[in-house]
Amino acid sequence: MLTIPFVLLVLAILVSLASVICHVALPSILRILDSVAPELRAQLLLFAAGAPWLIGASVLMSSLGDIFFGACDFGSACLWNEDPAGIRPESILAALPLLCATIFLCARAVRQRLISRRVLSAFDAASDLVADSAVRVIPNGAAFAFAGGGRVYVSSAIQDRLSPDQYRAVILHEQAHLRRRDGLTVSIARILAGSYVPPFRGRLLNALALANEQCCDAHAASFVGRDTVAAAILAVERMAAELVSGESRVIAGLPGFGDGFVAPRVRRLLNIEPPPPNFGIVRTGVVLTMLFAFLAGDVLYYLAMMILYPRL
Numbered sequence: 408m409l410t411i412p413f414v415l416l417v418l419a420i421l422v423s424l425a426s427v428i429c430h431v432a433l434p435s436i437l438r439i440l441d442s443v444a445p446e447l448r449a450q451l452l453l454f455a456a457g458a459p460w461l462i463g464a465s466v467l468m469s470s471l472g473d474i475f476f477g478a479c480d481f482g483s484a485c486l487w488n489e490d491p492a493g494i495r496p497e498s499i500l501a502a503l504p505l506l507c508a509t510i511f512l513c514a515r516a517v518r519q520r521l522i523s524r525r526v527l528s529a530f531d532a533a534s535d536l537v538a539d540s541a542v543r544v545i546p547n548g549a550a551f552a553f554a555g556g557g558r559v560y561v562s563s564a565i566q567d568r569l570s571p572d573q574y575r576a577v578i579l580h581e582q583a584h585l586r587r588r589d590g591l592t593v594s595i596a597r598i599l600a601g602s603y604v605p606p607f608r609g610r611l612l613n614a615l616a617l618a619n620e621q622c623c624d625a626h627a628a629s630f631v632g633r634d635t636v637a638a639a640i641l642a643v644e645r646m647a648a649e650l651v652s653g654e655s656r657v658i659a660g661l662p663g664f665g666d667g668f669v670a671p672r673v674r675r676l677l678n679i680e681p682p683p684p685n686f687g688i689v690r691t692g693v694v695l696t697m698l699f700a701f702l703a704g705d706v707l708y709y710l711a712m713m714i715l716y717p718r719l
């Protein structure tokens with residue numbers, strides 16, 4: 408009889424094994440995705456963050472699902488044939504890094520959420536405009552603009568010192584963050600990417616953050632023009648350097664306007680025509696990944712069983 412802790416242990420080991428493959432593939436995937444349009448790139452990077460979980464879960468489901476096709480009768484790769492009582496106790500160690508990382512990242516996400524709630528209510532209390540306004544101006548000399556709780560928050564310094572078109576670009580950019588729900592997707596990606604070790608995890612999450620910023624820049628540019636958005640980015644960066652030198656401008660983990668990536672954002676905006684999305688490469692990559700997951704499924708399953716059982 409299978410137990411839930413046993414199934415979760417197998418899942419954790421499968422995800423850990425799948426993450427080894429994903430670590431090997433990640434540098435090439437990031438290079439290929441560089442030439443893809445930001446909207447599609449952001450989706451594929453979120454998919455890449457969750458890829459070890461997806462591969463692990465699909466191998467687990469197929470090893471459980473085999474019972475419906477009678478494959479378990481032949482003793483093939485089928486979890487129903489395994490005995491949870493016979494596992495090697497130290498095999499739990501193989502699942503420990505993933506388990507610790509996931510618990511730590513979930514706890515951090517909850518803490519971040521609580522902090523951002525407190526920050527937003529403090530900013531609500533300090534804002535100048537009426538309570539139901541979707542854009543709130545905070546009387547503050549620092550250069551910040553961010554999106555959270557369904558609203559855009561912007562410092563009075565940005566409102567005062569940017570041209571009306573640049574200010575509009577900042578607001579449109581932040582509204583795009585709200586519409587795309589970037590705060591939520593980045594929080595999910597941070598937890599999913601816990602199956603990657605730090606340098607890889609950082610590169611993946613940075614690439615996702617840049618893709619999100621470029622999506623929002625493109626949205627703003629469709630209203631006020633690419634040059635205006637690029638000028639707004641540079642103006643906010645210059646103000647931030649003058650006003651809050653050395654201070655972090657990311658507010659409570661919420662997506663903002665001056666979160667960095669200045670050079671790649673401006674470069675993309677000022678390109679006369681951004682490179683067309685390379686759908687051919689992406690499609691081939693997705694097909695190869697699926698084919699690989701299908702062919703490697705049994706190998707991953709047998710590797711997990713080797714870790715779990717002393718007899719193998």
Ligand SMILES: [Zn+2]
Nearest residue numbers: 620662663664
């Ligand atoms: Zn942004």
